Amino acid sequence: TNSLTMAWRLFKNLSEEQQRYEKQLIFEHPAFARLCQQLLRDARRMTRGDLVFSLHALVNLGVPQNTLLVQTLVRVCQEKLNQLDNRCVSVLATTLAGMDKDKNVSALQAGLQLLVEQRISSIRDIFILQNLMKCLGKDVPVFLKKKLTMAVVREIDSLTFPNALRMFLALSAMNYCSLPVLNLCSKKIQENVHDVSFRQLILILEACHTLKYRNVKLFSALADYVNSTSYLWDKRQIILFLSACETLAFQPTELLDIFAEKVIEDPDFLNLKNLLIVLRVYSRLNHVPRVQKQFFETLHSCLNKCLPQISYTELLKAVYSLGILGYLPHHALDELLQKDSKDELALSDDLQEQNTVMLDSVKTCMELDSPSFTKPAFVLTESLSSLVSLNLRKAQEALIELLGDENMFQQNVQLPYRYHIDFEIRMDSDRKKVLPIAATDDHPDSHVQRLAFLFAPVSAFCLGTTHPQGKLAMKKRHLNKLGYHVILIQNRKFQEMKSEDAVAFLKRKIYSDDVFSFPETTV
16 A cells, blocks of 8 residues: 555646656556555455555546456445545545446445445544535535535634635535625635735636626736736746636636736737637627727737638637627638638537528628728618517516607617517607607608617626627627617616616606717727
């Protein structure tokens, strides 16, 4: 056991390439074969500690799981399970977490879970409890997840930063979102943010994504820390951090601006993989940096360099991302429209459908975002149905109360370019009076002001803000191009309003001068 454990301790500190070489030497060494044979003979006579640590070392050294030796040790662990002390239970849980599921491993995991459930009240070591949370994973029953979490909280007299971090990651491993505990841990992490390593930064954000835990204060503290120390980080590290933020729909505005400047100064580090990540992050978060012209031109130049080796799908994603941001990369567009899409045949139906949707959006951008496009005097619309979905019923009732009649607005409106708006209102040129829909349909007038109401879910906005994400921002920009004044409303907040407050809210939106300003978002 001592020999195997020492071999593992030396082995785990080597690089991946060195590990491959040393592993071959170990397995080919005659003494290793004799050691394994002795271990196989003596397995049932070993002490509980030697048994568990031997299995742990063998698994981590890469001895195949289907060998007689490993399977024998697993079966002996099953037989001696009730004799294991808490430390051995923790080591065994760690070992099993790294093994594939088979008949013996599954039986041992089930027995281990029952043992932990019986002993949980007697385990006082916080490290063992946190390790069990981490290693037992998300498959354990909810009641056991809760018991383990409460047992850890019980043993924390004063929450230290290392404990808070371990607790955060342990809850993620179990996929158990205990809001009071997470809030407590995140507060401690914020207080000690300067002690967080880069790897821990990423692990925290990934844990929040797994747990669907959204804490703007925590994310802002981490982003401010990276922002203030950005000169210490490698650009590839910042890309990883921004990518993790993007999956949470969190927009670290200052960091995005600073990183854009770094890209302009030194674009050579952007290989194809990093370029696609950068384009995805900025487009989804709808972030146009201060140095937008130079930034987009730099990204376009990097994309042009990648054209010889880029696949059709990758090129489509890149052009689509730039299109969302309102930038048309002409050379890449020409290449995309000429490129053979044979590699699409290998994709699943869902991915082919995604590509079709992206290509349609790109073609829409080519038309509407072109400098030569002029606002049409009349837009052909179609009302799909007089019925509205349940989540829009309150808005419909508020508009009827405000305007007095259903004929004063249109609902479920289908526009060209596959765009859809929830409600449309038309007003006179002075924006003082709402006009009946039928009257303006019979006599189209270029001076009529068109208002488009979009009731969007919270997920369509960046976290904790009213800043629309990329797809919604592109839709708003294109509706502006078609002559609409767009009113974006977070539907959840609207649903929470009292009826009279909802009417007053819509009244302010309809008659506000801010609605009639066209933002210049196209480069």
